[in-house]
Amino acid sequence: MRSDGEHLTGTAPAGGPCQRPVAEQILNGDFQGNVFLGEITLCQTGDTCTPSRSFPVMLVYNVEERALGGVVKLEPGCESPALGKNGMLVLRAPEQGAVLTPVSAHAPEQRQAQAPAQVPPSGGAAQVAQQRRVEPVDVAATLKLGQAALLAQNPITASQHFQLVLSQEKEKNNAWALTGMGVAHFLRKQQPEALKYLEQARSVGSGAARAEAFFWTACVKRAAQESRLAQEALRRALAEGWSPPEGNVLVERELQQFSNDGTLYEAQLKQARGRKRVQGREPQGAGSASP
The missing domain is CATH 1.25.40.10 (Tetratricopeptide repeat domain)
Structure with missing residues (x-):
């Protein structure tokens, strides 16, 4: 993932849960406080399901676990190997030094984080992200x-x-x-x-x-x-x-x-x-x- 001010983009490498033939940008959107609003491109499985489609998402950022978490609503009757139970999507920093928070566009370097191949078990980042209070809006x-x-x-x-x-x-x-x-x-x-x-x-x-x-x-x-x-x-x-x-x-x-x-x-x-x-x-x- 790369951030420019409040704007965040994410690229999935080739392979992964969706078995992409080449690297592809799959995440794009902006932060509003600790809430990320954007869209994500995911693969789907199912007889009548579109193999790959973009979905609007609202993800909550958890500072302590350096994770973005939220639910993605797929097409009815479809599943995605990139999601956990009940459509939960969690993006975590794989290394201690990686961060997901927005950084200044003038920062000397931009930190990166990758989505894990598998979603962490319940009780980890997913649960924390779900329970985190969303900041009030107008x-x-x-x-x-x-x-x-x-x-x-x-x-x-x-x-x-x-x-x-x-x-x-x-x-x-x-x-x-x-x-x-x-x-x-x-x-x-x-x-x-x-x-x-x-x-x-x-x-x-x-x-x-x-x-x-x-x-x-x-x-x-x-x-x-x-x-x-x-x-x-x-x-x-x-x-x-x-x-x-x-x-x-x-x-x-x-x-x-x-x-x-x-x-x-x-x-x-x-x-x-x-x-x-x-x-x-x-x-x-x-x-x-x-x-």
């Missing part, structure tokens, strides 16, 4: 960053911000962050993961947040060509008070997709577009700058 500001990333069609960056919100003990059921994660997965064409987050958002959210989760559920179901379920979810969104956020190109794109299906959603679209927001109310919705 939830509202982080949600805005995530939603802005969705608007910019950057779902990986968006999911990193939403994950940071959900990592806070008091925000683990934040409906806006859960919906944002669902939309991020939807934009990456990962429908099962999207539906999982949206279902959770619907179960814990209320008011506008619940309505937003229903709308995006309808979008996912439409994309899956499950028209009846899409109609029902869109009906529920409207019943909960959903209306299109002004100037939200992401939502407008989805509304156009509904329109392209002919008269199937005509009545519901007419109802949605006929609604007007209360004057002074800021736009809401995934991709909006205001949760």
Whole structure:
């Protein structure tokens, strides 16, 4: 691994758990305090699994053990020889002198650390990293960053911000962050993961947040060509008070997709577009700058 200020990259040598034919950069991201937000490229095994894919990750750095640890969510039904039980990823410094903390770009030399061929046993760095308290974040500001990333069609960056919100003990059921994660997965064409987050958002959210989760559920179901379920979810969104956020190109794109299906959603679209927001109310919705 190499760091430049708060930015961290990691290269896996040839061979290793994934049996790479050549060395390959697999880790890229930035530190926010003791939390690393980025993406990692891992191999997967399974009949219907992509052999190699990049995943967004949030890893916690433990100073005492010089280790980065966190959970990587693979595609459903897939496994990776690079991960431990329950998808735990741990990167430890193999030598006493190696460090993982960010160093100044002007340091005389950059320290390096390599990921171990096998994950340490439970009770070691993985457990410590999981239990380490995550530093508090500005939830509202982080949600805005995530939603802005969705608007910019950057779902990986968006999911990193939403994950940071959900990592806070008091925000683990934040409906806006859960919906944002669902939309991020939807934009990456990962429908099962999207539906999982949206279902959770619907179960814990209320008011506008619940309505937003229903709308995006309808979008996912439409994309899956499950028209009846899409109609029902869109009906529920409207019943909960959903209306299109002004100037939200992401939502407008989805509304156009509904329109392209002919008269199937005509009545519901007419109802949605006929609604007007209360004057002074800021736009809401995934991709909006205001949760």
